[in-house]
Amino acid sequence: MIRNEGLEDGLRLPETETSHPANPIPEEPAANPEVQVTPSTVNEALSLLSLDTSTPSDSPSDSDGPSTPSTDPQVDLTIEKLISEPTAGINFTGTQKAQSLLKTVAQSRRGSAKRVVATPSQSGVTDNACCGGGCCFLKLEPDHSEQWGKSLKIPDNDAFRNLSLTLGGLSLTSTLTNVISVPDETIALSRLTSTERLPIKSTGTHPPSFLTPHPPHEVFSARIHHARELTKPGAEKRTFHFELDVTDYPEEDGNVDFVVGGAIGVCPANSPALVDDLLRLLSIPTTVWDRPVQLKTTGGRWPTIWGDDTARHLVTTRRELLTWCSDLQSRPPTKGLLRLLAEYAGDESEKKILMYLSSAQGQAAFCELRTGPHVTVNQLLHAFPSSKPPLSHLLSTLQQLMPRFYSLSNDPHRSCIKGGETDRRLVEFAVTMHEMPNWKDKVRTGVGSGFLARTADEVIASEKAGLAPDQFDIRVPMFRGLMSNPLAREFASDGPMLLIGAGVGVAPFRGFVQRRLKNANCANKVWVLQGVRDSLLDELYSGEWGVHEQEVKRVVQSRRGEGRYVQEEVRNQADLVWYVINSVDGRIFVCGSTKGMGEGVESALVDVAATKGRLNRHEAEDFWKQKKECGQYVSVSGHHSIG
Numbered sequence: 001m002i003r004n005e006g007l008e009d010g011l012r013l014p015e016t017e018t019s020h021p022a023n024p025i026p027e028e029p030a031a032n033p034e035v036q037v038t039p040s041t042v043n044e045a046l047s048l049l050s051l052d053t054s055t056p057s058d059s060p061s062d063s064d065g066p067s068t069p070s071t072d073p074q075v076d077l078t079i080e081k082l083i084s085e086p087t088a089g090i091n092f093t094g095t096q097k098a099q100s101l102l103k104t105v106a107q108s109r110r111g112s113a114k115r116v117v118a119t120p121s122q123s124g125v126t127d128n129a130c131c132g133g134g135c136c137f138l139k140l141e142p143d144h145s146e147q148w149g150k151s152l153k154i155p156d157n158d159a160f161r162n163l164s165l166t167l168g169g170l171s172l173t174s175t176l177t178n179v180i181s182v183p184d185e186t187i188a189l190s191r192l193t194s195t196e197r198l199p200i201k202s203t204g205t206h207p208p209s210f211l212t213p214h215p216p217h218e219v220f221s222a223r224i225h226h227a228r229e230l231t232k233p234g235a236e237k238r239t240f241h242f243e244l245d246v247t248d249y250p251e252e253d254g255n256v257d258f259v260v261g262g263a264i265g266v267c268p269a270n271s272p273a274l275v276d277d278l279l280r281l282l283s284i285p286t287t288v289w290d291r292p293v294q295l296k297t298t299g300g301r302w303p304t305i306w307g308d309d310t311a312r313h314l315v316t317t318r319r320e321l322l323t324w325c326s327d328l329q330s331r332p333p334t335k336g337l338l339r340l341l342a343e344y345a346g347d348e349s350e351k352k353i354l355m356y357l358s359s360a361q362g363q364a365a366f367c368e369l370r371t372g373p374h375v376t377v378n379q380l381l382h383a384f385p386s387s388k389p390p391l392s393h394l395l396s397t398l399q400q401l402m403p404r405f406y407s408l409s410n411d412p413h414r415s416c417i418k419g420g421e422t423d424r425r426l427v428e429f430a431v432t433m434h435e436m437p438n439w440k441d442k443v444r445t446g447v448g449s450g451f452l453a454r455t456a457d458e459v460i461a462s463e464k465a466g467l468a469p470d471q472f473d474i475r476v477p478m479f480r481g482l483m484s485n486p487l488a489r490e491f492a493s494d495g496p497m498l499l500i501g502a503g504v505g506v507a508p509f510r511g512f513v514q515r516r517l518k519n520a521n522c523a524n525k526v527w528v529l530q531g532v533r534d535s536l537l538d539e540l541y542s543g544e545w546g547v548h549e550q551e552v553k554r555v556v557q558s559r560r561g562e563g564r565y566v567q568e569e570v571r572n573q574a575d576l577v578w579y580v581i582n583s584v585d586g587r588i589f590v591c592g593s594t595k596g597m598g599e600g601v602e603s604a605l606v607d608v609a610a611t612k613g614r615l616n617r618h619e620a621e622d623f624w625k626q627k628k629e630c631g632q633y634v635s636v637s638g639h640h641s642i643g
Helices: 004-008 039-048 158-163 272-281 318-324 335-343 348-357 363-371 377-383 391-397 447-464 503-517 566-572 574-581 595-612 617-629
Strands: 035-037 090-092 103-106 113-117 187-191 220-229 239-245 263-266 293-297 312-316 404-407 416-419 422-432 435-438 442-445 475-480 497-502 526-532 553-557 587-592 633-637
Touching (some): 220 447, 239 447, 239 475, 263 447, 272 318, 335 348, 335 377, 348 363, 404 422, 404 447, 422 447, 422 503, 497 503, 526 566, 553 566, 566 574, 566 595, 574 587, 587 595, 595 633, 617 633
Parallel strands (some): 035 090, 497 526, 526 553, 587 633
Antiparallel strands (some): 103 113, 187 293, 220 239, 263 404, 293 312, 416 422, 435 442
């Protein structure tokens, strides 16, 4: 173990029995697991159901789509066929019928529904996926399939089958109640007059000027100076490193600048294949995809990012709006979208299914659809091919495509290159490509990470061909991120610092170490615990932490050797943790690409405080709470790399 007196002299960070390279990230489930519920757990859940739903909500819903009006303040769901027709992803073992299978857990007295769970121990299965509109409190109608009439003609296509909808005894003559209204059409597209011109840039390389993220500045077109893949072939996830030239980035008021631990926002584009597919699904002629049109909105911020809430009159193209302004794949479907598709469905069976998902009777099926793997707009249109809503009405229902934020992985005040007579300033960041199952192509990428991965592959190919940055001229649309980022806000130029990172979460700490090692007063005052899966495949930035890398960094690997997570190494380095957090200006930063990693490290830190400080569990938790409030302990996740 580490001795405090040795730390002050800057001794090497010692090997411990759990010091080996790896990734401590507890993997998020690829799909929501089924919740196994027995009659005994149903009774337990019923005894715990004591929600106060009388207080009206004054907080906004998690979904922009209208929610189903409540018909009953309690959940009263009766299912006749427990084994043969499971509802909402909950399977029952045994023969007893059960009521109140869905329990909505409110996050506050406002009654805002955030989770649909079976038992307290299984909470989080659908965390942050429920629409939040309170529709889980609905009284759902029993399944009386034997009384229903003319049968449906189920859509015969892979996209529909992949949805795995539970329709029970739904038929064409089924009575549906509390069907939501068709969303308002707030957007209009019309032909340009002969005097109007199209003031836009190339659709494929840069967003239109009206996408302004931080008025009055537009999105900056940053030339890529260099890009490379950080992971090796065989790694579970691909991670890329980018270097962007921001020498000509416009100055802002208030002496705002790129800082260590800061972030940049990247405005991603939907893939051209996805946009083309959607335009074809809507039966829009190819001759008008890129034809300038007049866009009018009745209000709101769309199609800007953070513009004023006001009506707009713009000139654009259909392809441009779908490429840069509308989220086609990263948001779960809303009832508003399903109701819109139902309104324009020409096939009576498809219309009935979509109406069912928008009704009280289809609430369980809707929750199952929404809380499962994300369904894209394109998949819904493939699943219900007779539905071809007007593009303007569809755009009125879709949500804004938002920027993705990435923490800087370098010291922006240090990184520059010689370019003729002037120095070129660079900012660097890393991104891990996020992949998930897809009905059509088996795997699809995230919007932001997929956009950057495609860009990186293009740069790497150009560099292999011997082209210089100014020759291939590939760019990334970006802007300087908010400086309220806690990594930037709490970075101290002096005092000991322990940096705990997992996966690509270690990227911003590279800039921390660069800044520290160039300051003689801070030598031997920074340590890094890095978690990876396999150091031979995905140890990021190996050999790039300065000449003292072996002294300041320990790598913990979860998929090689015995396999350890970084939180286990935190417990082994208890002396180091206790020394840093109790030193003047001491800081401990935790950064991981999953929420679970941060929770695991925090639990380990509590154990350290309890042991070294001789505190009970409650006192140890309060100790770290106080350290967090004063900025000595900072933990962030999910902000820097995946999207």
